Amino acid sequence: MPFAETPLRDEYAAAVERVARLTLDALRDGSPAAALAEQPAATAPRPLLAAVRVLGADLFAPRLLAGAGPDGPTAALLAEARRVLPAPLAPSEEAARVLGWQDWAVGHLLARTPYGGAVPPPAALPGPEEVGWRAWSVRMAQLSGLALPGLDGPVHEGARRHVLGLARGTVRSLLRHDLTTAARLARWLAWTEAEGLPPRLELGPVLDRIRLAGDGSARTGLDLAVAGRLAAGSAGSGAAGGAEGSGGSADGGRAA
Template structure:
């Protein structure tokens, strides 16, 4: 199994657990049946925080076995200053989810400060692209530093999302709907019917399991906001 197939398989398992609400630990099941552990751990790396989505939705601690699997993925596939700041931010956020120390950690804060200096407040195209990279950490628990920024991005994210929809780039659009949903939770308005945009991406059915997972998370963020 190649990395793309493994990532799709894990994303589909996580998506199923989110939509079925059955309490499963999809990451543990995925790793238990993986034909190649190195490829499976690389898929965990690709999904980032989303590999632990069921715990994030429930607001419960990460299961010990899944936490160890994520830490092993981080150990085998480390990132450093040569990698894009977005990748370092997601990696640090994943590490924080499985850490017993104070969060946000120093690593998260340092990466965020570098990102803010480079990207925040810049051109809407660059900001939208960066936000799409950061989609796996678009959760309330892992975006405490970014959520206030997201409320300021509303116009930029809205423009990026509209452009992606017009270009039928549904994978990109799905990623941006997550930050748009977080911005909405912070009182921001991206200037379009966000639930309708999420439904449209789902209806078009493009992008595969990873895109479906992004829209499922967006739906969760929108519905949890309405419940508060």
């Protein structure tokens, strides 16, 4: 890649971290939404739009975890980001499906606002029965942005049916010191607990370990904060999110 592109990549990466930090601060402070832009969406700078495109559904995490719907200003900014920056070309069919599900989540939430319509669900990802729990858990980590109240679909049904696979993936990531993946899978485990499913792994020590030894980035912090809020909701009310079809897990036994 030409050296001239390196500063641009760094600028975009810094923008992603900044937007993640704003979203994380809003979640911690109980704000209704992150203060993402002072100007209208149509005049937002391109790095901001790129960051918004990357974070997707997580921009609405503070509101969704508070039981509210997507807010208009954030929805407008996200809709503009999708217009200006179409989804990138995926290197493989499976990667295309991951991008498709991320886009589905954004479209599903924007459909509740005046700024977008629902996106048809893409083809289902192969389950652990087809590719093994290791490969499946990696894909679920890439889809951690779907682990939010108010979203439900085949990806979520897979999480309900294979809680043990999520727990195994979390433990494996911890052992490999891949704490970014561990945080994202722990978020799914917190989501399944909020759905009322029996835990396969004690989440408190896992989240503490990632906080102490992780990379300290705002994106990882956001995953940890979402997981903590989901876990707190499940402890307080037994089930959250209002999703249907939370029947028993197809996995048996324990993670370790």
